[in-house]
Each structure stands twice: as C-alpha cells, then as structure tokens.
Amino acid sequence: xxxxxxxxxxxxxxxxxxxxxxxxxxxxxxxxxxxxxxxxxxxxxxxxxxxxxxxxxxxxxxxxxxxxxxxxxxxxxxxxxxxxxxxxxxxxxxxxxxxxxxxxxxxxxxxxxxxxxxxxxxxxxxxxxxxxxxxxxxxxxxxxxxxxxxxxxxxxxxxxxxxxxxxxxxxxxxxxxxxxxxxxxxxxxxxxxxxxxxxxxxxxxxxxxxxxxxxxxxxxxxxxxxxxxxxxxxxxxxxxx
Amino acid sequence: xxxxxxxxxxxxxxxxxxxxxxxxxxxxxxxxxxxxxxxxxxxxxxxxxxxxxxxxxxxxxxxxxxxxxxxxxxxxxxxxxxxxxxxxxxxxxxxxxxxxxxxxxxxxxxxxxxxxxxxxxxxxxxxxxxxxxxxxxxxxxxxxxxxxxxxxxxxxxxxxxxxxxxxxxxxxxxxxxxxxxxxxxxxxxxxxxxxxxxxxxxxxxxxxxxxxxxxxxxxxxxxxxxxxxxxxxxxxxxxxxxxxxxxxxxxxxxxxxxxxxxxxxxxxxxxxxxxxxxxxxxxxxxxxxxxxxxxxxxxxxxxxxxxxxxxxxxxxxxxxxxxxxxxxxxxxxxxxxxxxxxxxxxxxxxxxxxxxxxxxxxxxxxxxxxxxxxxxxxxxxxxxxxxxxxxxxxxxxxxxxxxxxxxxxxxxxxxxxxxxxx
Ligand SMILES: Cc1cc2nc3c(=O)[nH]c(=O)nc-3n(C[C@H](O)[C@H](O)[C@H](O)COP(=O)(O)OP(=O)(O)OC[C@H]3O[C@@H](n4cnc5c(N)ncnc54)[C@H](O)[C@@H]3O)c2cc1C
Numbered sequence: 001x002x003x004x005x006x007x008x009x010x011x012x013x014x015x016x017x018x019x020x021x022x023x024x025x026x027x028x029x030x031x032x033x034x035x036x037x038x039x040x041x042x043x044x045x046x047x048x049x050x051x052x053x054x055x056x057x058x059x060x061x062x063x064x065x066x067x068x069x070x071x072x073x074x075x076x077x078x079x080x081x082x083x084x085x086x087x088x089x090x091x092x093x094x095x096x097x098x099x100x101x102x103x104x105x106x107x108x109x110x111x112x113x114x115x116x117x118x119x120x121x122x123x124x125x126x127x128x129x130x131x132x133x134x135x136x137x138x139x140x141x142x143x144x145x146x147x148x149x150x151x152x153x154x155x156x157x158x159x160x161x162x163x164x165x166x167x168x169x170x171x172x173x174x175x176x177x178x179x180x181x182x183x184x185x186x187x188x189x190x191x192x193x194x195x196x197x198x199x200x201x202x203x204x205x206x207x208x209x210x211x212x213x214x215x216x217x218x219x220x221x222x223x224x225x226x227x228x229x230x231x232x233x234x235x236x237x238x239x240x241x
Numbered sequence: 242x243x244x245x246x247x248x249x250x251x252x253x254x255x256x257x258x259x260x261x262x263x264x265x266x267x268x269x270x271x272x273x274x275x276x277x278x279x280x281x282x283x284x285x286x287x288x289x290x291x292x293x294x295x296x297x298x299x300x301x302x303x304x305x306x307x308x309x310x311x312x313x314x315x316x317x318x319x320x321x322x323x324x325x326x327x328x329x330x331x332x333x334x335x336x337x338x339x340x341x342x343x344x345x346x347x348x349x350x351x352x353x354x355x356x357x358x359x360x361x362x363x364x365x366x367x368x369x370x371x372x373x374x375x376x377x378x379x380x381x382x383x384x385x386x387x388x389x390x391x392x393x394x395x396x397x398x399x400x401x402x403x404x405x406x407x408x409x410x411x412x413x414x415x416x417x418x419x420x421x422x423x424x425x426x427x428x429x430x431x432x433x434x435x436x437x438x439x440x441x442x443x444x445x446x447x448x449x450x451x452x453x454x455x456x457x458x459x460x461x462x463x464x465x466x467x468x469x470x471x472x473x474x475x476x477x478x479x480x481x482x483x484x485x486x487x488x489x490x491x492x493x494x495x496x497x498x499x500x501x502x503x504x505x506x507x508x509x510x511x512x513x514x515x516x517x518x519x520x521x522x523x524x525x526x527x528x529x530x531x532x533x534x535x536x537x538x539x540x541x542x543x544x545x546x547x548x549x550x551x552x553x554x555x556x557x558x559x560x561x562x563x564x565x566x567x568x569x570x571x572x573x574x575x576x577x578x579x580x581x582x583x584x585x586x587x588x589x590x591x592x593x594x595x596x597x598x599x600x601x602x603x604x605x606x607x608x609x610x611x612x613x614x615x616x617x618x619x620x621x622x623x624x625x626x627x628x629x630x631x632x633x634x635x636x637x638x639x640x641x642x643x644x645x646x647x648x649x650x651x652x653x654x655x656x657x658x659x660x661x662x663x
Contacts, residue, residue, distance in 0.1 A: 087645035171595045174290070174579035177660045178572060178600075179653045188652025215632040216602055216649075219618055223598070223629065 031094060032122065037130025040123055047113075050134050059113060065092045066135040070108075081110030084190070089213035097131070098124045099211040105199050106206045109190070155205055160198055162230040169235025172228055175220065182239055193239040200233040272300040273589040276359055276369040278349045278528055280305030280333060282312075283375030283558030283574035285661040290582035292340040298590045302343040302367055304359065308332060310662075311402035313433065314571045315654055318606060320410050321443030329402060335663035352532035354552055371585050374540070374549075375558040375574065376526025377401070378432050381538075384522035385425055385498060392500040396517040399440075400432065412516045413444055419454040420515035423505045425496055426461040427520040430539075432560045432569040434467035435615070437520055439605040442472065445480040446608055457484045458514070460507050462494035467568075468605060468615055474636045475607035525561035539563035544621035545597050546584035547577050556581045565625025566617075573601045575657055580621075597621035604650035612646030 041050070047058040054061035060076040070086040071078040082090075085108045090096060099106045101124050103117040118124050173182075176192065184191040192200065206212040207221035208229075224232070275291055277284045280303050288303040295301075309330045318324040336342040345367070351360035358366045380398070382389065388396060399409040413422060422444055426437045441459060448455040457480075466472075476484045487493040492508025498519060499506075505514050529535040534549040540557040541550040542564050549555040558581060559574030567573040580597040587594035602616035617631030634646065 084645070087641045089642065167593075168595065170294075171583060172598075174583075175576070175598065175600055177656065178575055179602075179649075179656045181656045181659055183659075185655070186652065187655035188648040188650070189656055216614070216616055219616060219630055219632055220600065223618055 031132070032125030032127070032129040034126070034129040034133060036123075036126040037128070040118075040127045041130055043115075043118070044127075047115075050131070062131060063134045064136060065097075065131055066094075068092050070096075079108075079110055079112040082108045082112070085213070094125075094128050094132075096211060097128050099206060101127065103202065106202050107212055109195075109199065109203055155202060159205065159226050159230075160201055162201075162226055164197075164227065164230030164232065164234035166231065166234045166238065168228070169231035169233070172224075172232050173235055176232070176236075179216075184239075193236050195233075195237060197230075197233040197237045200236060201229055204229045204232070272298065273370045274300045274302070274368055275371045275373065275585060275589070276367050277301065277303045277373040277375065278305075278359065279375040279377060279526065279559075280307070280310055280336075280344070281375060281377050281559065281574070282314075282571035282661060283560075283578045284373065285310070285331075285333075285336065286575045286578035287373050287375065287558060287582050288342045289336055289340055289661065289663055290579055291586060292336070292342045294582065294592075295586050295590060297341070299586065300343070301341070302345060302369075303333070303336065304345050304347060304349050304361065304367070305333065306346060306348050307403075308346055309403075311406070312571065312654075312658065313400070313402040313436070316399070316402040316406045317436065317439045317443045319406060320413070320440060321446045321606065323443075323606070323609075326407060329406075331658055331662045333662070339663050349528050350531070352528070352555075354532065354555070357554065370554065370589060372532075372555045373558060373581065373585075374526075374529055374532065374534070374555060374561060375578070376528045376561055378523040378525065378560045378569075379527050381522040381524050384428075385496060385519050387498040388425075388500065388519045388521065392498075392519075395500040395503070396498060396519045398520050399518060400436075400520050400523075409516070409518060410447075413447055414451065416448075416452055416455055416515045418452055419456075420452065421456050421458055421512065422448070422516045422518070423458045423460070423512070423514040424518045425498065425505070425520060426459055426463070426466070426493075428462045428494075428522050430569060431520070431523045433571075433603070434568050435472075435603055435605045438466055438468065438472045439607075440518070441484060442475060442480075442605070442607045445476070445483055448483070449480060455483070458505070458512065459484065459486045460493045460496045460505065461486060461488050462496075464488050464490070467603075468613060468633065470636055471613045471634055472605075472607065475611060475613075479608040479611070523560075525557075529557065529561050535561075536563065544624070544626040545580075547581040548584075556585065565619075565622075566628040567599060567601055567619055567626050568603070570601055570603055572603060572653075572657065573599070575661060576600055577626075599626055602653070604646060604653065606647055606650070610640070610644040610647055612643055612648075612650055614646050614650070 048062050049055055049057055050062040054063050056076045060073040070090040071082045101118050104111045104113045104115055179189045180192045184193040204221045207217040210218050277288045288301050291299055292301045309332055311329045315324055315329055319326055319329060333344045337344045348362040349359050350362050358368045360366055397405050397409045399405040441457060445457055487507055495508045497506040498517060503514055504511050505517055524538040525535050525540050529540045534540045534551045534555055540561050540563060542557050542562045544564060547556045547558055549557050558577045560569040576599045584594055586592050599619040602614055604612050604614045606612050613634035615633040618629045619626045620629050
C-alpha cells in the first residue's frame with residue numbers, strides 16, 4: 001500500500017477521488033471520464049485484453065486490477081523487474097497505475113511492458129476510470145478497494161534537467177555501495193550502474209514520493225535532495241559495468 | 242597510558258579549522274600517515290576508502306592479527322546450514338594489492354598519544370598522524386556468574402566469528418535426541434541487537450530437521466529485544482513449543498552457569514543442559530582502554546567525524562564507539578567508516594569534507610525463506626548520531642515478501658563485503 005494518509009471522497013456524479021496527503025500537500029483530483037478512457041484503451045489493446053473472457057496476450061489480462069498485487073496473474077510470464085517490485089509490495093491502485101502508465105520505468109525498471117508512456121495526467125485519469133469498471137463492484141466504491149488519485153509524481157522537467165556533481169555523487173555513493181555493487185553484479189540487490197541518468201532520477205524520485213514501494217529505498221531516497229539525486233545519477237551513469 | 246594523556250578532553254570542534262591547511266606532519270617525511278587498528282567491518286572499510294580516494298596522498302597501514310576475517314554477520318546462517326564457513330571468510334589480499342594498504346598482521350598493544358605511535362606485540366612502533374580504532378568488542382569479566390573466557394570451549398560465546406562459531410555448531414549437531422540447547426543472552430548495549438534471536442531461530446531450524454524433540458531455553462536479562470514481535474510470531478509458526486524464552490520477570494537476569502557440570506541455574510532452579518551458548522556483557526575492544534579513549538566501557542566520539550572525545554587525532558568506529566542512536570552492527574561500522582575516512586582525508590590532504598550521513602539495515606532469517614528487516618537513517622548532531630527515520634518488517638507479511646527479504650540480504654552481504662575488503 002502507498003503510505004501517507006488516504007482519505008476518501010465520493011460524489012453522486014461518479015467517481016471522485018481522493019484526498020491524498022503527502023507531506024503537507026493535499027490533492028483532490030477527479031479520477032476521470034470513463035468514456036474517454038474507453039477510447040484511450042486502444043493504445044493498450046494490441047497487448048492487453050479486458051472484460052468478459054479476456055485472456056493473456058503480449059501483456060496479462062487487466063480484469064480485477066484494482067487492489068491486485070502486481071505480477072499475480074497465474075500463467076503469465078512476467079519480467080524479473082516487475083516480480084521484484086511485486087515482492088517489494090507493489091499493488092495496483094489509481095496512484096501506482098498512474099505512475100506506471102506515465103512511464104512504466106517510473107515504477108518498474110526492466111519491465112517488459114514496451115509502452116512509451118502517457119504524459120497527460122487527465123488522459124491517465126480517464127483511462128484509469130475505465131479500467132476501474134472491470135474491478136469488483138465498480139459502482140460500489142466505498143466497499144471496494146480504496147483508490148487514490150494521482151499525487152503529482154509527474155516529474156518536473158526542471159528536476160530531470162538538473163546537472164549533478166559527480167564528485168559529490170562519488171561521496172554520496174558510499175551509502176549505496178553497502179548494498180549495490182559498483183561492478184554492477186546483482187546477487188540479490190539490483191545493479192544501478194551505467195543507467196541512463198533520466199531513468200535513474202525517475203526511479204529515485206518514485207521511491208522518494210513513495211510511489212515505488214521498497215521501504216529501504218524509500219528511506220534512503222526520502223533523505224536525498226533533488227541535487228543529490230542528480231549527482232548520484234551522474235556518478236553511477238559513468239561507472240563502466 | 243596514564244591519565245595525564247587526557248589533555249584533549251572536552252573535544253573542541255577542530256575538524257573545520259583543519260579544512261584549509263594540512264597538518265604539519267609528525268614524522269617529517271612527506272606523506273601523511275593513517276594507522277587503522279582492527280581489520281573488521283569498520284577498520285577494513287576505513288582503510289579501503291582512505292586508500293582508494295586519496296590515490297596515494299595518504300600512507301595507510303592496517304593492523305590486524307588474523308589473516309582471514311570471519312564475518313559475524315551471516316554466521317548465524319552458517320549455524321542454520323544456509324552458508325558454509327568458507328563463505329564467511331575474507332582475506333586482506335585485495336586491500337594490499339589493489340589499493341596499496343600496508344597490511345600488518347600483528348596485535349596493537351600500546352598507543353603513545355604524545356609521540357603519536359602504535360606499539361605492536363612484535364615490538365615495532367608505527368607512527369601516525371591520525372589513528373583509527375575499530376577493535377570491535379571484548380567481554381565484561383564476571384558478567385555471567387560462573388563463566389570466564391577460559392570456559393569458552395565448554396560454553397562458547399560464538400560472538401566473535403570463526404572457530405567459536407564452528408565449535409557451537411559442532412556441539413549442536415552432537416546433542417542427544419531430545420537434548421537442551423541453552424542461551425544466556427546479553428544485557429544492552431551489545432553487538433547486533435537481533436543477533437541472539439536470529440541465532441535461536443537458526444538453531445531451532447537445525448534442530449527441527451536433525452533433532453526435533455530437542456528444546457531451546459533462553460535466559461534473557463532484558464524484558465524486550467529487537468524485532469521481538471517478529472521473532473515471537475516466527476517461533477510460534479515455525480517452531481511451536483520448542484523455544485522457551487525466560488525474561489527478567491522469571492529470573493532471566495539471575496543466572497549462574499557451571500561449565501564443568503554443564504548446568505544453568507535460573508533464579509536458583511538448576512537445569513542440566515547439553516549446549517550452553519553464553520553471550521556475556523560487552524565493552525569496547527581492549528585497545529580502546531589501553532589508548533585511554535574509553536569511558537570504562539565504550540569510547541565516546543563526536544558524531545560528525547567519529548573522532549574521540551578524548552583525542553582529536555584518534556577516531557573510533559563500529560562497536561567500540563559510544564556514538565548515540567546507531568545499533569552496533571557491521572552495516573553501521575561500514576557507514577561510520579566512510580564518514581570518518583572522508584573527514585580524515587579532508588583534514589590531512591585538504592580535500593572537500595562533505596556532511597556526515599549514516600544509515601543501517603539489519604536483516605534476520607527466522608526460517609527458510611522467512612527473512613525480516615529493520616533499518617534507519619541517521620544524522621550527526623553536536624551531541625550524538627541521531628536517528629532521523631526508520632522502518633521495520635510487519636508481522637503477518639506474505640511469504641513472497643519474506644523470501645524477497647532473504648534474497649536481498651544475500652545481495653547486501655555480497656555488496657558490503659566488497660565495500661569492506663575490495
Ligand atoms: C551472531 C552475530 C550476527 C551478526 N549479524 C549482523 C548482521 O546481520 N548485520 C550487521 O550489520 N551486523 C551483524 N553483526 C554485528 C557485526 O558483526 C559487528 O557489529 C561488526 O563486526 C562491528 O565491526 P567493528 O569494526 O566494530 O568490529 P569487528 O568487525 O569485530 O572487527 C574488529 C577487528 O579488530 C581486530 N582487533 C581487535 N583488537 C585488536 C588489536 N589490539 N590490534 C589489532 N587488531 C585488533 C580483531 O581481530 C577484529 O578483526 C552480527 C554479529 C554477531 C555476533
């Protein structure tokens with residue numbers, strides 16, 4: 001579950017979601033228009049089926065998605081990346097789906113879902129409202145899985161543009177190399193060397209905002225400033241694997 | 242060492258003033274000298290980072306009697322049969338050949354703080370500009386009635402890894418059917434707070450397969466211990482009825498052992514036992530007393546750079562240090578060593594000193610694929626190393642999460658031992 005305090009709001013007009021308190025800020029975002037979502041689903045269609053009789057295709061079927069643990073459809077061959085994220089506690093809710101659909105690498109490095117991402121928050125919310133129809137009791141929201149809105153994990157382009165100081169990154173990396181090996185070897189903790197800097201920064205901010213679930217990494221990223229993350233990205237990007 | 246050497250007591254903030262200009266070097270010749278006593282979690286890391294980052298600008302000597310360091314971390318997994326003894330052994334070859342650390346296999350037996358040299362058991366004198374002590378722990382004499390270090394073969398502590406760990410395992414394997422394994426748990430503070438309880442879990446795991454009617458008896462002077470709810474839940478599910486934990490309410494703090502008779506008395510009630518793992522109260526490794534930087538038990542340090550409060554040119558790392566909120570763990574020693582190395586390098590070569598930052602995570606294995614973890618991050622305040630935030634595994638977690646914790650801990654072990662020994 002995503003941490004932070006979740007409150008829940010509903011109006012007669014349909015699916016209104018969430019007061020999501022992250023730090024001091026509170027967001028209330030409309031989950032979206034399921035009719036628009038139905039049209040957007042054509043972007044997913046050649047890989048995913050949804051609705052009665054849906055089967056696994058290139059991607060797993062997407063019925064009963066809400067509240068489901070990631071990578072939990074029997075018989076579908078998931079990537080190592082998403083299985084690890086699932087073991088770390090990743091579940092599908094409006095916020096995690098929004099992060100995944102925005103850029104699958106936000107949440108799951110090494111995911112097999114080869115989808116460029118949907119940058120527009122409103123479109124994502126529309127699509128999620130549509131996906132919500134195929135979960136348990138979609139109309140009966142309070143009893144069903146509590147879903148939350150997007151809490152602004154959209155990374156500010158200014159953050160991605162920050163130039164890090166590799167020397168500072170070198171010093172800061174001392175905290176990381178207690179677990180991550182500079183050789184890039186993965187004996188149970190993933191490699192973080194020679195990544196594209198953007199992917200690294202996205203992953204770190206996803207932990208920091210607690211969109212990615214892992215408690216160790218949430219704690220570590222939670223203490224890092226934007227500049228520090230950029231410096232670490234710059235340092236690790238230039239280690240040869 | 243006499244009390245007259247406590248001239249630096251009070252610990253003025255000196256690190257900053259040393260930023261701009263390197264010290265006048267004590268020994269006259271060019272390269273500043275850092276001597277590290279103890280090649281364990283803290284000492285090996287400090288030596289490696291100093292040598293690696295100074296690229297020849299520092300002369301780094303590591304003094305350590307053993308040629309192979311056996312990690313205490315994961316030694317419980319050896320007891321449980323998940324690791325071989327060899328998996329725990331690390332040599333100093335890479336530190337010497339890959340990083341240019343001068344590794345001296347000897348005991349440090351004296352520290353002259355005025356003349357700034359370390360005396361070795363072999364007689365040599367090793368001069369320093371900065372000295373790092375990371376000697377780990379020694380036991381407080383008389384803390385368990387009836388036990389002293391001469392009894393360690395009959396009643397092993399296995400709290401320094403290697404032959405003691407091997408001995409304890411051999412004793413468990415030789416227990417008669419339905420026999421009794423006893424542990425005398427230590428009072429706070431001690432090395433690796435979850436360590437004794439992970440050990441109980443691993444012994445139970447071993448006995449469950451080899452000797453399922455055996456019993457485990459734990460006498461504990463503490464009413465609470467690390468990850469208590471997680472361990473007790475796990476003991477209930479995996480080893481129901483096997484483990485009897487006796488806290489201070491029932492005399493766990495009133496214990497006498499008799500190594501010749503192999504008995505354990507708890508509040509006067511004498512039990513015959515087959516194995517008795519005595520983990521006495523602990524204090525800083527003896528060299529901290531010899532150097533006169535200890536308060537009697539531990540060596541007080543400044544959080545920002547791990548420098549001793551008694552001497553600005555001595556730094557103390559790991560278990561031996563009295564630093565504040567961090568547990569005594571290998572992870573913590575490794576984390577402190579990097580902060581210390583950065584500060585010493587800055588002081589001696591003028592390189593940039595970045596702010597101190599620490600973290601710790603400790604995993605424990607309760608049963609096959611049932612791993613739990615606890616962790617926290619810390620910052621340096623004027624007073625101590627202070628906890629900032631933390632997390633702990635929850636009771637009732639699913640099996641996949643627990644299995645993943647174990648896998649992660651294996652990744653950590655591989656990573657951190659490379660971070661220490663290269
Ligand atoms: C059963 C058990 C399980 C543990 N599990 C974990 C775990 O899962 N995770 C974790 O992070 N920590 C764990 N620990 C704790 C960890 O082992 C210690 O906290 C860590 O080793 C402390 O590092 P150190 O550098 O202070 O001391 P040590 O690693 O003990 O190193 C001290 C070194 O100094 C040398 N030395 C001592 N005196 C002298 C002298 N006079 N001259 C020269 N050399 C000297 C010794 O030979 C030794 O090699 C565990 C400990 C135990 C006992």
